[in-house]
Amino acid sequence: MSRLFETATLTTPDGSGLTVRNRTALAPMCQYSVTAKDGVPHDWHLVHLGARAAGGFGLVFTEATSIVPEGRISDQDTGIWNDGQAAAWAPIVDFIHGQGAAAGIQLAHAGGKASTHPWLPEAAASGARGSIPVAEGGWQTVGPSATDLHKLASPREMTRGEIAESVAAWADAARRADAAGFDVVQIHGAHGYLIHQFLSPLANGRTDEYGGGYENRTRYAREVLAAVRDAWPAHKPLALRLSGEDWVEGGWRLADTVRFAREARGLGVTVFDLSSGGLGPFRGPSGPGYQVPLAAAVKEALAGTGAFVTAVGMITEPQQAEQVLVTGQADGVSIARAALVEPHWAAIAAKALGVDRDHNPRAPQYWRADW
Numbered sequence: 001m002s003r004l005f006e007t008a009t010l011t012t013p014d015g016s017g018l019t020v021r022n023r024t025a026l027a028p029m030c031q032y033s034v035t036a037k038d039g040v041p042h043d044w045h046l047v048h049l050g051a052r053a054a055g056g057f058g059l060v061f062t063e064a065t066s067i068v069p070e071g072r073i074s075d076q077d078t079g080i081w082n083d084g085q086a087a088a089w090a091p092i093v094d095f096i097h098g099q100g101a102a103a104g105i106q107l108a109h110a111g112g113k114a115s116t117h118p119w120l121p122e123a124a125a126s127g128a129r130g131s132i133p134v135a136e137g138g139w140q141t142v143g144p145s146a147t148d149l150h151k152l153a154s155p156r157e158m159t160r161g162e163i164a165e166s167v168a169a170w171a172d173a174a175r176r177a178d179a180a181g182f183d184v185v186q187i188h189g190a191h192g193y194l195i196h197q198f199l200s201p202l203a204n205g206r207t208d209e210y211g212g213g214y215e216n217r218t219r220y221a222r223e224v225l226a227a228v229r230d231a232w233p234a235h236k237p238l239a240l241r242l243s244g245e246d247w248v249e250g251g252w253r254l255a256d257t258v259r260f261a262r263e264a265r266g267l268g269v270t271v272f273d274l275s276s277g278g279l280g281p282f283r284g285p286s287g288p289g290y291q292v293p294l295a296a297a298v299k300e301a302l303a304g305t306g307a308f309v310t311a312v313g314m315i316t317e318p319q320q321a322e323q324v325l326v327t328g329q330a331d332g333v334s335i336a337r338a339a340l341v342e343p344h345w346a347a348i349a350a351k352a353l354g355v356d357r358d359h360n361p362r363a364p365q366y367w368r369a370d371w
């Protein structure tokens, strides 16, 4: 029996739990496809996410979906700052459910890393990279402080009023995600975006109670998690993606991550996905499963608390994913690029790991593909 294809129950504050059909998740991946620039998901998102739900993933996450217009990485990102966007997500969620998968939405605010060129061939071919200037349709970004982020236009320091407004915007977005039918909200606390900017000394130069030592730098993240947990129904699990490492001395380190994960668990976070990096030019290790040790450290720290820890990053092979679980380093895996290559990654992995046809999560329409 494959551990990867065992069901898992994600704990919830009300004790009911959400059971997912297996331990594979489609990792959030920006599609930069909202050409109308209104944040409304459309057919592309339905087909992209729907195909991967049909392809057997247990939990399918949307791309980074912004809680406010100025929080978008690019102006072609999806959003959930208004009810029209939530209404457009609803049929996509329904389709994912119809395929037997759970639906997760990654809520995001890019902070000082907002207003950038979409990572698409057209922009790459024209040499357009980094910030889009205000004069060319971009916008003034905001962050914990005006600290320069690597090769990007400087953000403007958020006022305390703006911090409070943004905390409320995360909670409002979670309410809309519930209305759209999502099962899991994941807070994007990784990759150098707004929450990570507050957490890391590399990006947070504030001198008030939101900057300085660990306690102050983590305040914004704690406020966001508490507000979202309050707004998000008690029968639904809350997830958090963290950069476990800035990979540089003086940055946000694994010890900070472990400490913060314990606090986040206390605030009602169930699912922890451990990525890394995103601030500055700092490169950590690379190679198959390079971030698994970060997940393993958090899993060990949260043992026995009901947390569910997932590993991500260059996990591409079924046996490799299975080993991550069998060796107790994580409870599940998140798959990104391998699922761009192969939407049916999970169903193919199930077969490779000896899961029989009756228990393979492949869409029944496709059963004749490989038996």
Ligand SMILES: Cc1cc2nc3c(=O)[nH]c(=O)nc-3n(C[C@H](O)[C@H](O)[C@H](O)COP(=O)(O)O)c2cc1C
Pocket: 027, 028, 029, 030, 031, 063, 064, 106, 188, 190, 191, 241, 275, 312, 313, 314, 315, 334, 335, 336, 337, 338
């Ligand atoms: C096209 C693309 C878009 C991505 N967009 C997001 C995103 O919206 N949110 C996020 O947290 N990570 C994003 N990532 C990072 C992935 O979720 C994942 O962490 C990373 O690609 C490493 O996993 P992999 O080796 O399986 O691809 C993106 C990655 C790719 C390739």
